Every structure is written in C-alpha cells, then in structure tokens.
Amino acid sequence: MIGKEVIDASGDQVGVVKDLDWNPQTNSAKYILLQEAGLSAKIGLGDNKMLPIDRVESIGDKVLIKGKLLKSED
Numbered sequence: 001m002i003g004k005e006v007i008d009a010s011g012d013q014v015g016v017v018k019d020l021d022w023n024p025q026t027n028s029a030k031y032i033l034l035q036e037a038g039l040s041a042k043i044g045l046g047d048n049k050m051l052p053i054d055r056v057e058s059i060g061d062k063v064l065i066k067g068k069l070l071k072s073e074d
Contacts, residue, residue, distance in 0.1 A: 006034055006051075006063045013037045014069040018048060029053045032063070 006015045014037055021031040031050045049069075057064040 001032070001059060001063065004059070004061070004063050005037075006032075006065060006069075008065050008068045009057075010068050012068075014065070015049070017063060021050070032056070034069075 002017050002019060004017045005013050006017060008014050015034040016037065017032050018035040019033040020029045021033065022028075023030050031052055034049045034051045036047045036049065051065065051069075055065045055067070057066050
C-alpha cells in the first residue's frame with residue numbers, strides 16, 4: 001500500500017501513502033500517513049497528514065477515500 005496514490009471522492013489526487021500506523025495486537029491498520037500531493041510535495045515541503053483507516057473507501061491500483069480531503073487555505 002505504501003507509495004500508492006490517494007484519490008478523494010471528487011477524483012483529485014490528494015497525496016501518496018507514505019506509511020501505515022499498524023496495530024500488531026489487532027493485526028490491522030489504524031491510520032495511513034498521507035504525504036500531500038502538489039508542487040510543494042515534489043520539492044520536499046508537502047505536509048503529512050494522518051488519515052483514519054475508516055476514511056478509506058477501497059484499495060486497488062490507487063487508494064480511494066470517502067469525502068474530500070480538506071486542505072488548509074493560505
């Protein structure tokens with residue numbers, strides 16, 4: 001799953017899966033660490049967000065999430 005593109009409900013690529021927060025006691029993921037997409041991410045300045053695993057709609061070639069990922073306004 002690490003390295004897969006993350007797509008929100010509007011079809012926008014919002015990032016890439018950077019890591020998983022894995023719970024070995026339940027043998028399941030709790031969160032995915034999402035590195036945001038965009039120009040700032042390409043030069044190493046992209047934000048990382050923890051996205052609860054229950055926001056994941058499906059996992060295939062890409063990770064589809066429920067709803068839209070809110071980005072902070074500058």
